[in-house]
Structures are given as C-alpha cells and as structure tokens.
Amino acid sequence: MKISRRNFFLAGAAVVLPQSNRAAGPPLSLVTLSPNPKDLEMPVEGFIDEITPVEHFFVRSHSRIPEVRLPDWKLEIAGLVEKPLTFTLAELKQFPRAELVSVLECAGNGRIFYRPTVAGAQWRFGSVGNARWTGVRLKDVLEKAGVKASAKQILMDGADAPLGKMPKFQRTLELAKAMHPDTLLAWEMNGSPLTTEHGFPLRVIAPGWASDSWVKWLTRMEVLDHDFEGFWMKTAYRHPARHVAPGTAVDPADMIPVTDLNVKSVIAHPNEWALPGVIAMQGVAWSNASPVTKVEISTDGGKTWSRAKFTSKATPYGFRKWAFTWKAAEGSHILMSRATNAAGQTQPLEPEWNPNGYLYNAAQPRSVQISKTRPAEPAAVAEASTLPEPEGYKASCFGCHDDHMMSQQRLTRAQWDREVAKMTGWGANVKSEQRDSLLDYLAARYKP
Ligand SMILES: Nc1nc2c(c(=O)[nH]1)N[C@H]1C(S)=C(S)[C@@H](COP(=O)(O)O)O[C@H]1N2
Ligand SMILES: [Mo]
Numbered sequence: 502m503k504i505s506r507r508n509f510f511l512a513g514a515a516v517v518l519p520q521s522n523r524a525a526g527p528p529l530s531l532v533t534l535s536p537n538p539k540d541l542e543m544p545v546e547g548f549i550d551e552i553t554p555v556e557h558f559f560v561r562s563h564s565r566i567p568e569v570r571l572p573d574w575k576l577e578i579a580g581l582v583e584k585p586l587t588f589t590l591a592e593l594k595q596f597p598r599a600e601l602v603s604v605l606e607c608a609g610n611g612r613i614f615y616r617p618t619v620a621g622a623q624w625r626f627g628s629v630g631n632a633r634w635t636g637v638r639l640k641d642v643l644e645k646a647g648v649k650a651s652a653k654q655i656l657m658d659g660a661d662a663p664l665g666k667m668p669k670f671q672r673t674l675e676l677a678k679a680m681h682p683d684t685l686l687a688w689e690m691n692g693s694p695l696t697t698e699h700g701f702p703l704r705v706i707a708p709g710w711a712s713d714s715w716v717k718w719l720t721r722m723e724v725l726d727h728d729f730e731g732f733w734m735k736t737a738y739r740h741p742a743r744h745v746a747p748g749t750a751v752d753p754a755d756m757i758p759v760t761d762l763n764v765k766s767v768i769a770h771p772n773e774w775a776l777p778g779v780i781a782m783q784g785v786a787w788s789n790a791s792p793v794t795k796v797e798i799s800t801d802g803g804k805t806w807s808r809a810k811f812t813s814k815a816t817p818y819g820f821r822k823w824a825f826t827w828k829a830a831e832g833s834h835i836l837m838s839r840a841t842n843a844a845g846q847t848q849p850l851e852p853e854w855n856p857n858g859y860l861y862n863a864a865q866p867r868s869v870q871i872s873k874t875r876p877a878e879p880a881a882v883a884e885a886s887t888l889p890e891p892e893g894y895k896a897s898c899f900g901c902h903d904d905h906m907m908s909q910q911r912l913t914r915a916q917w918d919r920e921v922a923k924m925t926g927w928g929a930n931v932k933s934e935q936r937d938s939l940l941d942y943l944a945a946r947y948k949p
Pocket of ligand 1: 558559560561562563564605606607608658659660661670698699700712713714715716717718
C-alpha cells in the first residue's frame with residue numbers, strides 16, 4: 502500500500518513491528534512524496550532491517566519510469582574506446598559475476614530538515630536503503646572495449662526520457678571510480694532481477710557514493726576526455742567546496758560534484774511513542790567506504806551521550822545495526838544518535854549548509870512520548886490558507902506532475918519565483934498576467 506504524507510502518522514502508527522526479522526512482519530507503507538514522477542520514502546520503522554526488502558526500498562525518479570523490454574534492450578559502450586561494443590543482458594552475464602552489499606542513499610535525504618528551507622523533494626530519513634547487488638564489474642566491461650589513455654569521465658545514460666524541456670538525467674563517473682573493482686553494473690537486487698522502479702534491467706552501483714551516480718535503466722556509456730557539461734552535473738548535485746553559513750547562495754561554479762556519502766545513523770525504534778520501562782532501542786548507521794566504528798545515543802537532547810552496541814559487523818558501504826538499552830521514564834524525551842566511521846568522520850550536531858539540500862547528516866533530534874497510553878492522534882490540521890486557486894494553475898502546473906510536488910515545499914516568495922522560472926524553462930506555460938497571482942498563491946499556501 503502507498504500512502505501520502507497526510508495519512509502517514511495514522512498508517513504508520515498501525516504498523517506492528519517485531520523486534521527482528523522484519524521481513525516476516527506486515528509490509529510497511531512507503532510514503533508518497535510524489536506519485537509521478539515517483540518519489541516514495543521508507544518510514545523510520547524500516548531501519549530495523551540490515552538488508553532493506555525491495556518492497557520497503559525508497560524510489561526516486563526525475564521523470565516517468567520507463568518500461569524496458571529485454572528483447573529491445575542493449576548496453577552500448579562508446580566514445581574513447583578501442584572497440585565500441587554493445588551487450589545484451591545474456592552477454593553481460595558471461596563476465597565474472599560480482600556481488601556486494603551497499604547502501605543506496607539519495608543526496609537529498611534529510612532535505613526537509615534544512616533551515617532555511619530549500620526546494621526539492623522533502624525527504625526526511627528514508628530515501629536510503631541497503632541491498633545486495635549482483636552483476637559485473639564496470640571495469641571488466643570497459644576493459645573489454647579498451648579505454649583510451651585520454652579517458653577522464655564516463656557518461657551514463659538511462660532509458661528514461663525527460664519531460665518537456667527538462668534536461669535529460671545524465672551523469673558522469675570519474676574514471677577512477679568507474680575502474681574501481683567495487684563499481685558494478687547490476688541486474689539483481691537482493692537476489693531477484695531489478696524491478697522496473699529500481700532500474701530494470703541494469704543499473705550502476707557506485708558504492709559509497711550518493712545515488713545520483715547510480716544510473717537506472719542504463720542503456721549507454723560514453724568515455725569522455727573532458728568534464729561533461731550537462732545540467733545534472735554542472736548545476737544540480739553539487740556542494741560547496743568550503744564551509745558556508747546557512748542560507749548562503751553559492752555559485753554552482755564554486756561547488757564540487759556530490760560524490761561520497763556522509764556518515765549517518767537513524768533510530769528505528771522507538772518512534773514517536775512507547776510504554777515506560779526498559780526499551781530496546783534499535784537502528785542502523787552507515788557511511789561511505791569507511792566502515793562505521795562507533796554509535797552514540799543521547800536520550801536527553803544531546804546533553805549526555807552513551808555508546809550503543811553493534812549487532813552486526815563493520816563493513817564498508819553497508820548498514821551496521823546497533824542497539825541500546827534505555828530505561829525510559831514517563832514524559833517527553835529527545836532522542837539522538839550519532840555515528841563515527843573508521844576515518845574519524847562524525848555526524849555533526851549542526852548541519853553543514855548546502856544550498857540545494859544535499860548530504861544532510863546532522864544528528865537529528867527525534868521527540869518521543871513515553872506514556873502508559875498512546876497519545877491521541879493530532880487533530881487534522883486546518884487548511885493553512887483558503888485562497889482560491891488562481892486561474893490557470895492546473896493548466897500551467899499539472900501537466901508533468903500534480904500538487905504533491907508543490908504541497909511538500911515550504912518556500913518564500915523569492916524561492917517560489919525561482920521554482921516557477923525553473924519550471925517555465927522546462928516547459929511550463931505560465932501566462933505573464935497570471936504569474937503574480939500564481940506566486941501569491943504558492944507563497945501563501947506553502948510557506949516556511
Ligand atoms: N536513469 C535514471 N537513473 C537514476 C535516477 C533517474 O531519475 N533516472 N534517479 C537517481 C536518483 S537521484 C536516485 S536517489 C536513485 C534512486 O534509486 P531507487 O529509485 O532505486 O531507490 O536513482 C538514481 N538513478
Ligand atoms: Mo537522489
């Protein structure tokens with residue numbers, strides 16, 4: 502079942518979670534941030550699993566999900582290679598098989614927590630999962646084609662088509678990452694063929710890196726001797742090269758591409774409410790290629806910290822499960838978890854600012870109510886604004902997606918102005934005499 506954020510609290514509360522072997526329990530409902538383009542988030546209860554079942558795995562797509570038919574599909578290797586090649590899936594399966602477990606995390610995970618607020622998919626904790634990926638080493642495929650000495654980057658293309666005039670989702674990998682033995686082209690996720698949503702028939706696995714580099718529905722790779730200039734490399738998915746104060750606008754030219762994930766952790770249990778007494782807190786932590794070596798827990802909003810125990814092994818790339826016994830007294834408490842990796846990176850208490858909302862990894866405070874009875878569901882929030890829908894709103898803005906894209910945002914008028922300009926550039930038809938009332942409406946309805 503898919504539910505929208507509005508019903509999330511209700512539906513989430515109804516889920517009964519066994520302490521282990523989550524897969525045997527009732528299926529979790531993914532939260533729909535947008536139905537199409539499809540952006541689905543895993544609720545925090547999903548962090549009980551070391552390996553995330555495919556049914557609980559978040560989905561993120563910039564455009565429509567393509568239905569690839571295997572007989573029509575091939576992978577093309579082009580550009581600066583000795584021999585341009587194409588492969589069917591059966592041909593790729595002739596290479597030595599490679600398999601590993603790795604976290605797949607959207608660079609925008611946690612964007613909703615940035616202050617000031619930023620535009621984009623408003624992920625909380627759950628645009629991340631951990632899976633076993635099976636396929637071939639990208640290096641083996643590239644070596645078969647013979648990469649020329651001038652090679653610098655590998656351009657990756659998927660079968661998804663852009664909407665309107667939006668730039669096609671194209672990404673590049675630096676040669677060193679492409680040739681790394683852990684970088685794969687995978688056709689299996691958790692032992693089954695990739696589902697359509699997750700990239701059938703083939704996707705890139707770039708372990709330790711944010712998932713904007715994990716191109717789905719892969720059809721073509723082109724070896725380049727220069728930096729690719731496309732929108733999703735040059736403008737999107739960048740972060741400031743240096744520390745900047747929150748709210749600072751940074752020129753994309755002064756930013757570097759997002760690559761490595763940050764060390765991070767999430768509390769799976771308890772969530773929102775629990776009975777007083779001894780609580781077996783559980784969750785996971787993850788990092789980049791450097792394994793997680795320490796998780797600390799605070800049950801008093803960060804005043805004091807104690808070490809959690811690990812209940813799974815340290816690995817590069819994967820989730821590491823932790824547990825912590827907490828004697829919880831009645832009342833309201835602020836829980837926090839903070840992970841550290843072998844490289845000495847630790848989750849900060851204050852988030853590092855990113856103008857596009859990427860790579861959030863602050864130790865996020867979570868409020869939990871400890872009481873003998875479950876608190877009443879919060880009453881339905883009254884409509885924030887009764888402004889009438891401006892003329893032309895649906896005609897201008899509902900062609901490629903619905904209101905989910907707008908209603909999840911919390912933006913100032915200036916930010917809405919930039920969003921409408923971006924969408925107009927992508928093909929939204931906004932009549933000049935309707936633009937002001939459209940901005941008034943969006944800024945009044947979906948404000949910080
Ligand atoms: N071809 C293609 N690949 C893509 C995307 C996309 O829109 N098109 N989205 C990327 C982003 S931003 C993320 S977070 C991951 C999401 O992978 P998932 O849907 O399997 O969880 O896919 C990446 N690969
Ligand atoms: Mo992403």
